[in-house]
Amino acid sequence: MKPNIILIGGGGHCKSSIDVIEQIDEFAIAGIVDINPSLENLFGYPLLGNDGDLSKLKEKYEYALITIGQIKTPSIRMKLFEHIKSIGYKLPIIISNKAYVSKHAQISEGTIVMHGALINSGAIVGKNCIINTKALIEHDVIVGDHCHISTGGIVNGGANIRCGTFVGSNAVIKEYVTSREFDFIKAGSLFKGYAND
């Protein structure tokens, strides 16, 4: 039998994540945790409670994934990550069967690789990241913890995306450049690094 997993955050990113988890068929989605008690349209999955119920839910469920999106800042996702780790949840690595991850790449706990994303050889991706639909992480890239590489974002070879960075939809990161921690790279932009680096 597949282990149960609970999803924390019931917005749009959750719906995309549900699609990935259904397709890989490794976990049974037990339900959603969200602050909104009248949450709708979650493809039939029940609302299990809100963040205050996470300790109690741990008695029943072993696995959790944070399915809150991340645009302005990763702070909510970071706090939740520390919180649910401290309670004792296991955070799996979720990789869409419509994605490709090189066997020469490494990914850490709590990170989801969405449909059509591609992580190439030698890349290292940290914890609690979103590698969103159709994003590309090229050879030898380092992506720190708590980053979101948005839809269609391209991180070229050897680039270093530091902790908490947001790379906007369809943004392009030049090869071998480095972002700042908690950096914000705009959708559709070309990021060439910082002059003093």
Place this chain on the structure above:
Amino acid sequence: MKPNIILIGGGGHCKSSIDVIEQIDEFAIAGIVDINPSLENLFGYPLLGNDGDLSKLKEKYEYALITIGQIKTPSIRMKLFEHIKSIGYKLPIIISNKAYVSKHAQISEGTIVMHGALINSGAIVGKNCIINTKALIEHDVIVGDHCHISTGGIVNGGANIRCGTFVGSNAVIKEYVTSREFDFIKAGSLFKGYAND
């Protein structure tokens, strides 16, 4: 035996469409309808006549797909759509086996989803659309009838692309914004919606 289908319009988009239809192997391409009587290089498929022959051809063929491209305006594709519907053709939904369409998404008649395109959970795509090669329609997006999302175009979560809109190649649509009807969004641009919406 596979049902026959005729393709209306013998230009470049037709050649890409032929590749998709051959790969999915659900229809036999009977031939092409085009105004140019000396059409060449259609991978061996015969020219069956021009638009004036569509009623006569209906006696022999049940299925049709409009394979004319759409850049400046959808008007020709729209008129043809109404015309062949009134004659009685069935317009199938064609989805490349190299595309991914979530089981939580909906698509309507006469729409083609080309190779490498991706339609995510909760998305709704109307009639007579082209979701072109490598385009991305994210969760909860609405694409109205007669739209063309061009090669590599990214429509982010919850956006509303209204009837007749053209989204240019590699353009990015911000999440939860709305286009105007018959809108034209330039190739490579970032569309953030309209101030008054």
Place this chain on the structure above:
Amino acid sequence: MKPNIILIGGGGHCKSSIDVIEQIDEFAIAGIVDINPSLENLFGYPLLGNDGDLSKLKEKYEYALITIGQIKTPSIRMKLFEHIKSIGYKLPIIISNKAYVSKHAQISEGTIVMHGALINSGAIVGKNCIINTKALIEHDVIVGDHCHISTGGIVNGGANIRCGTFVGSNAVIKEYVTSREFDFIKAGSLFKGYAND
């Protein structure tokens, strides 16, 4: 038994190429040729020597692929291509099993099509090219010899990319335009062709 192949150039593009060659499982990688005698992290493949050893290595190995990247200019890759052809190496066409190449497209010797790339119907790609990760070559495009279409680059229908051209990461080439020989098209840009063409 799979034939042996040697890879010439041990940088980042080599690592991506190794991943492709391992996945398609048609060649056994015998090792790497590079000017740097202290080359590291090549996933366990041995350093066989430098460019001066290519004639001697030909006695043992029949197949070779140039795995040097190409950004500023293709001149090094061009010279190497002529050199190893004159020695007698066979240069295979390498197509990732995570790529899609239409059966109506043509590709020539020494060209590699990386993961997630897509070459559509009627396209013709020359010798010694890199069609990099997630690049798109649309219907009826011509790509001359010694070109590099970088990660996520989109070459739209009927465009003519002439010999030695570099198309930067996520650049978009408008349909039916023509580049100059040895042209350089910037990452993230929209190329609309030249006014006098």
